[in-house]
Amino acid sequence: MKGLTGLRTLGRDELTHLITHASRLRDQIDAGAPSGPALAGRVMTNLFFEPSTRTRLSFDLAAQRLGAHVLTFDPSTSSTLKGESLRDSVLTVAAMGTDIMVVRHHEEGVPELVSGWTGLPVINAGDGTNEHPTQALLDAVTMLRHFGRIEGLRVGIVGDIAHSRVAGSLIHSLPTLGADLHLVAPQSWLPRQTSLPATTDLDSLLGDLDVVYLLRVQAERGAEAAADYVESFRLDTTRSSRLPEHAVVMHPGPMNRGVEISDEVADGPRSLVTEQVRNGVPTRMAVLAAVSGVVT
Amino acid sequence: MKGLTGLRTLGRDELTHLITHASRLRDQIDAGAPSGPALAGRVMTNLFFEPSTRTRLSFDLAAQRLGAHVLTFDPSTSSTLKGESLRDSVLTVAAMGTDIMVVRHHEEGVPELVSGWTGLPVINAGDGTNEHPTQALLDAVTMLRHFGRIEGLRVGIVGDIAHSRVAGSLIHSLPTLGADLHLVAPQSWLPRQTSLPATTDLDSLLGDLDVVYLLRVQAERGAEAAADYVESFRLDTTRSSRLPEHAVVMHPGPMNRGVEISDEVADGPRSLVTEQVRNGVPTRMAVLAAVSGVVT
Amino acid sequence: MKGLTGLRTLGRDELTHLITHASRLRDQIDAGAPSGPALAGRVMTNLFFEPSTRTRLSFDLAAQRLGAHVLTFDPSTSSTLKGESLRDSVLTVAAMGTDIMVVRHHEEGVPELVSGWTGLPVINAGDGTNEHPTQALLDAVTMLRHFGRIEGLRVGIVGDIAHSRVAGSLIHSLPTLGADLHLVAPQSWLPRQTSLPATTDLDSLLGDLDVVYLLRVQAERGAEAAADYVESFRLDTTRSSRLPEHAVVMHPGPMNRGVEISDEVADGPRSLVTEQVRNGVPTRMAVLAAVSGVVT
Numbered sequence: 053m054k055g056l057t058g059l060r061t062l063g064r065d066e067l068t069h070l071i072t073h074a075s076r077l078r079d080q081i082d083a084g085a086p087s088g089p090a091l092a093g094r095v096m097t098n099l100f101f102e103p104s105t106r107t108r109l110s111f112d113l114a115a116q117r118l119g120a121h122v123l124t125f126d127p128s129t130s131s132t133l134k135g136e137s138l139r140d141s142v143l144t145v146a147a148m149g150t151d152i153m154v155v156r157h158h159e160e161g162v163p164e165l166v167s168g169w170t171g172l173p174v175i176n177a178g179d180g181t182n183e184h185p186t187q188a189l190l191d192a193v194t195m196l197r198h199f200g201r202i203e204g205l206r207v208g209i210v211g212d213i214a215h216s217r218v219a220g221s222l223i224h225s226l227p228t229l230g231a232d233l234h235l236v237a238p239q240s241w242l243p244r245q246t247s248l249p250a251t252t253d254l255d256s257l258l259g260d261l262d263v264v265y266l267l268r269v270q271a272e273r274g275a276e277a278a279a280d281y282v283e284s285f286r287l288d289t290t291r292s293s294r295l296p297e298h299a300v301v302m303h304p305g306p307m308n309r310g311v312e313i314s315d316e317v318a319d320g321p322r323s324l325v326t327e328q329v330r331n332g333v334p335t336r337m338a339v340l341a342a343v344s345g346v347v348t
Numbered sequence: 349m350k351g352l353t354g355l356r357t358l359g360r361d362e363l364t365h366l367i368t369h370a371s372r373l374r375d376q377i378d379a380g381a382p383s384g385p386a387l388a389g390r391v392m393t394n395l396f397f398e399p400s401t402r403t404r405l406s407f408d409l410a411a412q413r414l415g416a417h418v419l420t421f422d423p424s425t426s427s428t429l430k431g432e433s434l435r436d437s438v439l440t441v442a443a444m445g446t447d448i449m450v451v452r453h454h455e456e457g458v459p460e461l462v463s464g465w466t467g468l469p470v471i472n473a474g475d476g477t478n479e480h481p482t483q484a485l486l487d488a489v490t491m492l493r494h495f496g497r498i499e500g501l502r503v504g505i506v507g508d509i510a511h512s513r514v515a516g517s518l519i520h521s522l523p524t525l526g527a528d529l530h531l532v533a534p535q536s537w538l539p540r541q542t543s544l545p546a547t548t549d550l551d552s553l554l555g556d557l558d559v560v561y562l563l564r565v566q567a568e569r570g571a572e573a574a575a576d577y578v579e580s581f582r583l584d585t586t587r588s589s590r591l592p593e594h595a596v597v598m599h600p601g602p603m604n605r606g607v608e609i610s611d612e613v614a615d616g617p618r619s620l621v622t623e624q625v626r627n628g629v630p631t632r633m634a635v636l637a638a639v640s641g642v643v644t
Numbered sequence: 645m646k647g648l649t650g651l652r653t654l655g656r657d658e659l660t661h662l663i664t665h666a667s668r669l670r671d672q673i674d675a676g677a678p679s680g681p682a683l684a685g686r687v688m689t690n691l692f693f694e695p696s697t698r699t700r701l702s703f704d705l706a707a708q709r710l711g712a713h714v715l716t717f718d719p720s721t722s723s724t725l726k727g728e729s730l731r732d733s734v735l736t737v738a739a740m741g742t743d744i745m746v747v748r749h750h751e752e753g754v755p756e757l758v759s760g761w762t763g764l765p766v767i768n769a770g771d772g773t774n775e776h777p778t779q780a781l782l783d784a785v786t787m788l789r790h791f792g793r794i795e796g797l798r799v800g801i802v803g804d805i806a807h808s809r810v811a812g813s814l815i816h817s818l819p820t821l822g823a824d825l826h827l828v829a830p831q832s833w834l835p836r837q838t839s840l841p842a843t844t845d846l847d848s849l850l851g852d853l854d855v856v857y858l859l860r861v862q863a864e865r866g867a868e869a870a871a872d873y874v875e876s877f878r879l880d881t882t883r884s885s886r887l888p889e890h891a892v893v894m895h896p897g898p899m900n901r902g903v904e905i906s907d908e909v910a911d912g913p914r915s916l917v918t919e920q921v922r923n924g925v926p927t928r929m930a931v932l933a934a935v936s937g938v939v940t
Contacts, residue, residue: 084389117417305440309433
């Protein structure tokens with residue numbers, strides 16, 4: 053695999069290979085079995101033009117577990133890089149000896165640009181409203197481990213789908229893996245064009261879902277929009293009680309408790325939120341191995 | 349040992365075991381003998397809700413010397429974590445694969461909370477005005493190495509004892525180890541209730557001390573309080589000359605030169621300040637090993 | 645070698661040894677051959693009192709490749725260290741277990757001070773307008789690898805030479821290595837006293853140069869000075885076309901595109917800018933090995 057700028061172009065076999073590998077690595081971590089240093093001597097560089105803590109540290113630990121060296125460029129706090137063009141900064145980082153570049157940027161397409169400029173394997177850690185592929189992969193790992201399959205799962209993504217890069221990557225992977233995906237949001241938060249079933253009525257869909265995947269309501273949407281959203285879309289105990297008994301709740305974090313999810317549901321038995329975080333490191337290990345062409 | 353949130357509950361044997369182990373590790377470092385990778389594959393996470401440089405880096409190096417992976421969460425600069433509850437942040441960090449959590453927070457009791465939420469071994473790196481146990485342990489290591497014993501040492505703690513977490517941990521450990529502890533401060537800086545001998549008169553005590561342990565005067569106490577303090581409590585050449593010849597001076601750092609200590613004393617032959625820093629890394633190694641149940 | 649605070653005192657043999665060693669290490673990195681852990685168990689501390697990203701990360705990776713532990717003190721963001729004297733901060737960092745100290749500071753001579761205070765090997769990563777020795781060494785490595793020799797190369801340094809620590813180190817090393825060095829700048833940016841040939845007329849020199857070494861125009865020189873500078877000193881396609889066919893262009897980065905260099909030249913076939921960055925890590929590895937007394 054030459055990089056991972058998105059999931060749109062991956063077929064079912066490639067996706068399945070990544071998530072089953074990730075799941076095996078998760079088992080190894082749980083068993084306390086140290087990962088072999090498959091990436092010993094290689095250098096992974098975190099290039100985060102948008103602040104991040106969770107995703108950056110998850111990649112950091114994934115690389116450490118594989119024996120790689122980690123460099124962390126944080127252009128958001130780097131005055132040196134501010135006076136420089138994006139391309140010059142990227143070429144500098146690459147020339148320093150980077151083997152794999154992990155890129156987050158507030159604009160769509162920057163990981164593709166970085167890949168073109170450097171010729172290096174690039175892993176997209178989130179670009180604008182486009183994709184966040186490792187998040188969707190770890191979500192798929194979480195579903196696979198919980199249900200034993202993804203094929204046929206009825207998944208409802210709820211929230212600001214049009215502006216969510218997490219939703220972007222879920223939409224480009226879960227149907228390929230055989231899931232039955234539904235988009236649920238206020239009209240203005242639904243994508244303009246989609247071949248997927250879409251609805252503004254969460255309540256009518258609840259009884260048919262295996263997975264409710266809640267997106268974070270971004271603060272920049274405003275307090276009024278959030279208040280309206282709470283009324284019709286917040287997953288609280290009442291709504292949760294209408295789900296099938298076996299249904300689960302997922303969220304990419306960080307959660308806005310009280311907005312898209314209530315405390316009771318966030319901490320309740322249906323919540324797979326902690327499992328999602330737990331699968332983040334092995335998923336990123338599997339992706340790092342795949343783009344490096346090594347076997348772990 | 350299930351964690352180290354404070355020294356209050358540790359008995360003499362436990363304290364003695366930790367400080368003698370730390371002292372042995374210090375000898376190994378001085379001899380250039382590499383530590384075995386006793387914590388290989390394990391993950392120590394620094395979770396510092398209050399800025400710190402010294403303590404954080406001391407834990408960082410201690411973990412590296414034992415072969416552990418280190419993750420550093422700095423919520424004080426993390427925008428991601430700001431929109432999240434403390435508990436969600438902590439559970440996220442834990443789920444990422446953390447084996448040992450090092451926590452500093454401006455409120456008392458947060459390390460205990462983190463321990464309860466996560467079930468992980470937690471090491472308190474300073475919580476409000478409560479405890480800073482690894483500082484007191486490294487101080488005990490420093491005394492032990494200098495005097496060959498702690499039993500019977502006459503130690504005067506001088507400064508804002510009521511608001512000092514360093515003093516908190518010293519008070520909960522040095523008497524247990526057999527030291528003869530005296531509290532010295534202006535009335536308002538002495539703890540309200542204590543079974544230890546306390547005095548506002550440093551000068552009358554000087555001739556009887558083996559160790560003068562100076563606390564940092566915090567800037568938030570104000571310039572006026574500091575000026576009054578200097579008059580009666582600053583350890584300068586005159587006061588230092590009244591100490592027994594063998595007496596030593598300690599300070600947890602960073603020193604406010606000219607306030608609680610004069611330049612001459614800070615840099616003089618009685619000062620063990622550099623020794624204290626030097627014992628920080630092996631002390632934290634001993635604690636990391638103890639809470640991990642490994643032998644080094 | 646007891647440290648590297650500058651190149652002024654190094655003879656031809658010492659310089660040659662460092663740059664040929666660095667060039668060999670570069671070959672090993674290119675071949676994917678892992679460096680032996682020559683510095684296993686040792687601690688390199690980055691002590692950057694002036695913000696930096698490139699140089700700091702280049703040292704970071706160099707140390708990691710040699711198996712050393714890395715500590716990063718960033719006093720520019722450390723509140724703890726702000727209340728402390730420079731000397732106390734440095735002694736604290738040293739006592740924590742540092743074996744090699746890498747120091748950047750906005751004032752001349754601080755690396756020498758640190759060396760005196762601590763007795764440790766200190767590597768100057770840039771001090772005021774004095775020296776930036778590892779930059780000049782990596783530049784020499786780049787010339788050696790491109791031309792196969794440094795002896796006899798005609799090198800023109802162009803820019804604010806009087807205030808550039810990069811120029812300082814180039815002036816103290818390239819002539820020693822046999823290069824024929826020319827200083828080119830507006831009168832006020834030329835050093836007051838120098839035994840080297842100096843000129844304000846770049847155009848008349850172009851046809852005689854093997855290397856044009858462009859310095860960054862600092863923003864603090866003002867927009868007017870920059871505009872004047874562009875007129876007579878910017879290396880653009882026109883000026884570049886007057887260079888001998890084999891001549892190359894170098895720049896320590898980050899480039900001010902449009903000011904001292906045009907886009908066409910920065911990205912053109914004469915540019916060795918990426919090669920310079922690439923040689924940074926092996927050069928710092930060679931210096932780290934030299935000041936540690938180890939062979940790699």
